[in-house]
Amino acid sequence: MKTRIFIVDDHALVRRGLAAMIALESDLELCGEAEDCATATSEIERLKPDLVIVDISLRGNNGIELIKNIKILDPRTQVVVLSVHDESVYALRALKAGAKAYVMKQDVSYKVIEAVRKVLSGQIYVSEAVSVQMLDRLIKGPEHFSESPVAVLSDRELEIVTLIGSGLGTREIAGRLHVSVKTVETHRGHIKSKVNLRTANELVQFSVRWVEESKRELA
Incomplete structure (x- = not known):
């Protein structure tokens, strides 16, 4: 049985590009797509995909809020974030919300499928830079790092x-x-x-x- 994937991105070209990549994988299939949070939430509830690829910047609620809603609808649904936003600020927020991967849109396209594969196998996918940053925080403690000025914000x-x-x-x-x-x-x-x-x-x-x-x- 193929893994069913849903795409949420407000750029049609991005959705088409992701759909084309998914179509090349014999064990993956696109089950739906949306350009805003409201449509995505209702369609994800109806279609019950195995994995959702989400952009952070969306009309209405942002992608972080959508991730939280997806996990409320079904905690088993996996989430991969694909975004232009600085991963040093948003990656940890996305992971805390329930995502299992954060991929920058500037990265080469194969990393999206690589992230999907990692998540489906039960792993977390972030860039090497974010991985090192997270490990350093864990080992040294947050007091050794200068936080972003927006770190205190919800x-x-x-x-x-x-x-x-x-x-x-x-x-x-x-x-x-x-x-x-x-x-x-x-x-x-x-x-x-x-x-x-x-x-x-x-x-x-x-x-x-x-x-x-x-x-x-x-x-």
Whole structure:
């Protein structure tokens, strides 16, 4: 019996590329795909795939929230994350949410299938750099590492920082995340408190700087 795979990515070209790779594997098959979290959640519940390939950046809730939802629907469903986002920031968050692999989109394509194979055999797949970082933290302790300025934020707070830094206002963010304006304002207050910011302008500057630094790291 073939392993049934579901793809969640908001770029049609990425979905087509992944589908083509899966089609080349005799023991794998594509059972469905979606471009946003709402559609993905309902389709995954209906189709019950063995493994889901998820992007972090999606319309509505982000990929981290989707991973949590997938594991609630069926803890046996395996998850592989494929993302452009800096793995040093997001890989551990994805693993904590329930994913078993984190692959950068900049990596060569065969690594996606390699990650899928590793996960299906019960292993975790991350890059060598992240693996070394995680082992160092385990052996030496977190006090020996300078944390990212966003390390103290929750997954949702980090998502809101990214949206603020991308130029979205409170009402736009509320619409994008399908939450109330009041909820976004509450998150903004928590973010300011956690990273020691006093004003809304300082929050915007912090968020823009974070987004720009993230883009430079991926360049």
